[in-house]
Amino acid sequence: MVKKQKDAGTQQRILEAARKVFLEKGMAGARMQDIADEAGINKALLHYYFTSKDMLFEQIFANTSQTFVPHINEIIESDMPLFEKIEHICDDYISMLIKNPYMPLFLINEINKQDGDFLKRMWGKQKANLSFFVAQIQKEVKKGTIKPIHPAQLYMNIMSMCVFPFLGKPMMQFMTKVTDKEFVQLMEERKTFVARFVIDSIRK
Amino acid sequence: MVKKQKDAGTQQRILEAARKVFLEKGMAGARMQDIADEAGINKALLHYYFTSKDMLFEQIFANTSQTFVPHINEIIESDMPLFEKIEHICDDYISMLIKNPYMPLFLINEINKQDGDFLKRMWGKQKANLSFFVAQIQKEVKKGTIKPIHPAQLYMNIMSMCVFPFLGKPMMQFMTKVTDKEFVQLMEERKTFVARFVIDSIRK
């Protein structure tokens, strides 16, 4: 808990604290007191800046999820060649996840708990435009550069291999006894490994 | 909430109710009252059979996770040929997950929250014996049937592609608008799809 400084915006400190606590413990597990402590302030002050826990949570969730989604869209909708695009997606996803290892569990968790309308309100129009990716794959199949493949399955595979290790980290660490440092090293290697794995599989 | 029947063991009904509620809401989100309601009994009776929420949770967790882990070990440690083994792992994993779609999120969630000792107490010796799998892969590499590959990365890939879709289901459903039925259909297809995807990638 850092001593307060009049020049650092309290609101900002609260948001950072809330982000940390929510990401670590989730909505249900997070305590307003935890957030207040983390921000080095009184609990009442929390409600002075953010009326309720739900409000605060929604801000954090919106901010976090919006950082996550649109980034990938750019790559998917760009006009890179397919293999290059796959390489970029893997590199981008995994790089971001190394920096934000708690993000996937947090997002998946809350998306599962909240109802469908919540997501609609949150992401509205800007959902990933897969049609672009689908079209590109079908073109490559017709050209004969890759095997015929169900695009949704392929996309699921890429997502899975990039994201899952960060979700299963504790389990995997328990089984294989890799340290945190070694884990990051493994993930660094995955940036190229997953892309190559995918390309090797679909290339004709 | 089902009407109680004197011939059905109350304890069993509680365990089933607890399993359902814990899997859906997690430890932090679950309420003892919810479990009591689901079991169609009084909250006090819950504490008559299971002293505390932690006790009850630990039983459910132990039971659930132990159903999950040893099953795969059998396949991994069997002396099937590698490709056949991969096919079996995918089929087995995905079949089980279609039947227990909430399991992965529940397990991953709680494994992340609990400390390391908890896992040790829970799984103790019976962690998956990857050394067997590793040796088999190295043998195949030497034989020249598959490309050189980091065994841990390969195992992670298989696990990822089998498990992740069940974690990301709501997100994926939001993006692609597939119904629950269609989702199960996609997963059915994945049983063979993932295995082929992996084998195509590593085969020389």
Place this chain on the structure above:
DNA sequence: ATTTTTGTTAACCAAATGGTTAAACCGCAT
């Protein structure tokens, strides 16, 4: 038949938790 044990409940309790209030603090324009 009656005592004892087991199963079940309504009512209650203490702690935790999200949220509120009223007073105090602080920089600053008057």
Place this chain on the structure above:
DNA sequence: ATGCGGTTTAACCATTTGGTTAACAAAAAT
């Protein structure tokens, strides 16, 4: 210095929640 606005706090409140108690019902044992 004084008053005023926004900021911060300690103390408090209402509800939720895990857990307990004491009484009651239903078998089982005597």
